[in-house]
Every structure is written in C-alpha cells, then in structure tokens.
Amino acid sequence: MEVEESRATAWVGVVLFGGIALVLLGTVHLTMGSLALGDPEILAGTRGDLLLPVSLTLLGWLHMAIGALAVITGVALFVGRLWARIVAFQLALLIALVDFLFLAAHPTWSGIGLMLAVAVMWAVARHGAEVADAQGQ
Numbered sequence: 001m002e003v004e005e006s007r008a009t010a011w012v013g014v015v016l017f018g019g020i021a022l023v024l025l026g027t028v029h030l031t032m033g034s035l036a037l038g039d040p041e042i043l044a045g046t047r048g049d050l051l052l053p054v055s056l057t058l059l060g061w062l063h064m065a066i067g068a069l070a071v072i073t074g075v076a077l078f079v080g081r082l083w084a085r086i087v088a089f090q091l092a093l094l095i096a097l098v099d100f101l102f103l104a105a106h107p108t109w110s111g112i113g114l115m116l117a118v119a120v121m122w123a124v125a126r127h128g129a130e131v132a133d134a135q136g137q
Contacts, residue, residue, distance in 0.1 A: 004030075006043070008064050009127070009136035010130055010132060011027030011126070011127040011129075011130060011132045012127065012134045014039055014123045014126075014127055015077070015123045015127045015130060015131045016039060016077075016078065016125030016131065017027060017119070017123060018076070018087070018088065018119065018120045018122075018124050019074045019078045020074070021074075021079035021116045021119050022060045022070050022071075022073055022074030022077060022088055022091070022092065022116075023070070023074035024116060024122065025067075025070050025072050025074075025092075025095060025111065025113055025116045026066070026067040026068065026070030026072075026073075026074060027066070027067065027071065027111065028072060028109055028112060028113050028127075029063040029064070029066045029095065029098075030064060030067035030068065030071070031067075031109070032060070032102070032106065032109050032110075032113075033059075033060045033061065033062070033064035033065075033067055034040070034059065034060070034061055035060070036056045036060025036061070036063065037057060037060040037061070037064070038059065039101065040055075040056035040060070043045075045073070054108070056060045056084075056105070059098075059102060059105070063098070063102075064096060066091070066094065066095055066098060069087075069091060070095065071092055073087045073091055074088070077124070077128075077131070078131075079131075080131035080132030080133075080135050081132075082132070083125050085128040085129070086133030088120060088124045088128075089120075089121055089125055089128075092117040092120040092121045093110050093117070093121060094112050094119070095113060095117040096113075096114055096117035096118060099111075099113040099114040099117065100114060104124065
C-alpha cells in the first residue's frame with residue numbers, strides 16, 4: 001500500500017478558520033439584514049449617519065444576500081473547492097466594503113464583520129490551495 005505525502009502545511013488550519021469566519025460573517029450579515037428589515041429603528045444610527053444616502057431597508061436586503069452567499073461559500077471552502085476560494089476572496093472584499101459603508105449605522109457589528117473579512121481574504125489568498133491538497137483533491 002502506497003502512502004501519498006501531502007504538501008499541505010499547518011496553514012491549512014488558517015484557511016479552515018477563514019471558512020469558519022466566512023460562515024460567521026454570513027451569520028452576522030443575516031442578523032444585520034433581519035434587524036434592518038424587521039425594525040430599522042433598532043439600529044444605532046440614522047439615515048443621516050450613513051456614508052451613502054440609501055435606506056436601511058435596502059441595506060438590509062443587501063446584508064441578507066451577502067450573508068446567504070457567505071454561508072454557502074464558507075461551507076464549500078471547507079472541502080477545498082476552487083470556486084469557493086475565488087468567491088470567498090471576492091465576497092470578503094465586498095463584505096469589507098459594505099461593512100465600511102454601514103459602520104456609522106451599526107459600528108459594533110460592522111467592525112466585527114470588517115475584521116473577519118480581512119482575515120478571510122488573507123487566509124484564502126495565501127494558503128487556499130493547501131486545503132484541496134490536504135484532502136487529496
């Protein structure tokens with residue numbers, strides 16, 4: 001029986017952390033979106049505090065869409081799919097931009113989301129291919 005040696009390093013754990021962070025980030029965005037859709041007044045800021053003059057309802061739907069895509073992509077990142085690595089980086093970049101724009105309205109959630117997005121981008125860009133190699137794909 002021949003044993004194949006993997007080229008994966010311990011950094012695979014960082015990429016898997018990126019997948020977990022993406023799932024958490026998606027959950028944060030789903031939560032923010034449901035808050036904005038259900039009761040926009042519950043958010044900390046007002047329309048005048050936003051960087052872009054858009055309604056909280058529109059931002060709520062944007063957060064819901066991004067959150068759902070982030071959860072799906074994060075799960076696919078666990079199994080080392082190439083499309084998930086590409087989408088994860090682009091989605092994390094988009095999430096970072098959206099969180100920056102939403103920072104004045106809800107600084108705590110947006111700050112957490114921004115930090116997680118940066119962690120996902122770094123992990124996927126630097127060590128994304130090692131996950132597929134670790135799983136023998």
